[in-house]
Amino acid sequence: MIQQEILTALGIPAAVYDFCHTRELALKEQFERIDAIAEANLAKVLAAFQKHRVSENHFETTTGYGYNDLGRDTLEAVYADIFGTEDAIVRPQLICGTHALSTALFGCLRHGDGLMYATGEPYDTLQGVIGIRPEMGSLAEHGVTYTQADLKADGTPDLEGIVAAIRPETKLVGIQRSKGYLVRHTLSVEEIGSIIKTVKAVRPDIICMVDNCYGEFTEVIEPTNVGADLCVGSLIKNLGGGLAPIGGYIVGRRDLIERCAVRMTAPGLGKEQGPTLGVNRSLYQGLFQSPTVVAAAVKTAVFAAKLFKDLGYEVYPEAEEVRHDIVQTVTFGAPEPLEKFCQGIQAASPVDSYVTPVAWDMPGYDSPVIMAAGNFISGATIELSADAPMREPYVAYFQGALTWEHGKIGMMKAVAQMGQVK
Numbered sequence: 306m307i308q309q310e311i312l313t314a315l316g317i318p319a320a321v322y323d324f325c326h327t328r329e330l331a332l333k334e335q336f337e338r339i340d341a342i343a344e345a346n347l348a349k350v351l352a353a354f355q356k357h358r359v360s361e362n363h364f365e366t367t368t369g370y371g372y373n374d375l376g377r378d379t380l381e382a383v384y385a386d387i388f389g390t391e392d393a394i395v396r397p398q399l400i401c402g403t404h405a406l407s408t409a410l411f412g413c414l415r416h417g418d419g420l421m422y423a424t425g426e427p428y429d430t431l432q433g434v435i436g437i438r439p440e441m442g443s444l445a446e447h448g449v450t451y452t453q454a455d456l457k458a459d460g461t462p463d464l465e466g467i468v469a470a471i472r473p474e475t476k477l478v479g480i481q482r483s484k485g486y487l488v489r490h491t492l493s494v495e496e497i498g499s500i501i502k503t504v505k506a507v508r509p510d511i512i513c514m515v516d517n518c519y520g521e522f523t524e525v526i527e528p529t530n531v532g533a534d535l536c537v538g539s540l541i542k543n544l545g546g547g548l549a550p551i552g553g554y555i556v557g558r559r560d561l562i563e564r565c566a567v568r569m570t571a572p573g574l575g576k577e578q579g580p581t582l583g584v585n586r587s588l589y590q591g592l593f594q595s596p597t598v599v600a601a602a603v604k605t606a607v608f609a610a611k612l613f614k615d616l617g618y619e620v621y622p623e624a625e626e627v628r629h630d631i632v633q634t635v636t637f638g639a640p641e642p643l644e645k646f647c648q649g650i651q652a653a654s655p656v657d658s659y660v661t662p663v664a665w666d667m668p669g670y671d672s673p674v675i676m677a678a679g680n681f682i683s684g685a686t687i688e689l690s691a692d693a694p695m696r697e698p699y700v701a702y703f704q705g706a707l708t709w710e711h712g713k714i715g716m717m718k719a720v721a722q723m724g725q726v727k
């Protein structure tokens with residue numbers, strides 16, 4: 306129970322608090338399911354830490370070339386264990402998810418090879434990497450061709466279409482788990498497994514790479530447990546647990562990880578180089594906290610789905626659905642309510658709460674984007690944050706919350722800002 310004077314200080318009217326609190330009570334079953342997943346994943350993380358005898362000396366730092374960074378190498382072994390893979394790259398030198406994905410794609414693909422996406426249009430920034438949207442240095446510029454199999458109308462994978470889209474030159478199939486900036490179904494790990502099985506039945510040599518952004522720890526298994534050769538993501542999303550100040554990861558088959566490593570550093574250098582510059586402790590502690598932070602984010606998304614549906618907006622997914630990522634969408638249908646919503650999220654932030662977010666032309670995106678985030682780590686979307694491309698049908702994509710309590714207050718503030726509950 307938040308004290309009345311604190312609610313007033315936060316700008317949350319009593320009517321809004323009551324409206325939201327009543328709806329929270331209806332979500333007990335979902336919250337219990339989410340907590341059970343967090344428990345299973347925390348157990349998995351803990352077992353990997355113990356197996357690799359993580360100790361304080363792993364938190365020490367290296368500089369320069371970063372040779373023999375024991376903390377870095379052990380963390381990579383821990384990641385490989387959690388994902389059930391042969392090897393891993395977990396580095397602060399990978400700036401973000403796009404950079405990690407680009408490293409994996411350029412690492413695996415050569416001139417004349419074909420890339421096929423099995424889940425429809427890839428995430429905005431990847432379109433530049435691939436060259437669907439012309440960008441200097443894209444895969445297209447390096448002679449890599451591209452094809453795509455769209456998802457079916459109901460958002461599930463089109464297995465026949467996937468087989469039909471495989472060409473003789475197809476070397477790698479990309480599978481995007483989360484919806485990105487599209488209102489679409491997020492794939493379950495099971496569905497990802499069915500895509501991989503289908504591809505491998507036709508051409509076992511094709512590399513199956515999963516863009517795992519926003520999906521990590523929302524289920525008790527990961528795509529690498531159902532046959533993915535590579536799985537890639539960002540540490541300022543789920544696995545950084547809100548503590549990683551930077552970083553990306555690539556886990557998978559050893560031969561492919563080696564290819565990615567020489568692309569990340571340089572041919573001949575590979576994983577041997579790469580100083581950790583003091584971030585090891587945050588990467589370990591962030592990973593340790595990640596299962597519970599992801600649970601807080603998923604609860605916040607479920608809560609928001611309930612609130613905004615009851616306010617009359619289209620939400621995706623709905624509160625009752627089982628989740629496969631941390632992203633929630635609300636379709637506002639017009640710019641004003643979308644802006645108000647983003648302002649509410651910003652105003653509920655621990656940092657920069659007094660700032661008004663406005664749309665801007667972000668590099669890598671083809672329409673102006675409004676972003677609400679009062680973050681400890683710049684751009685970290687595991688923290689409560691909302692992004693919205695300013696285009697029809699005015700959809701807010703939001704995600705995160707380091708704690709459920711903050712997620713709840715954030716949503717109450719957003720509801721208050723919308724001005725509909727009197």
Ligand SMILES: *Cc1c(COP(=O)(O)O)cnc(C)c1O
Pocket residue numbers: 401402403404428430481482483484485516518519539
């Ligand atoms: C966030 C995201 C990425 C990468 O984005 P970065 O901002 O570069 O970390 C890629 N794919 C999907 C589906 C994403 O959600």
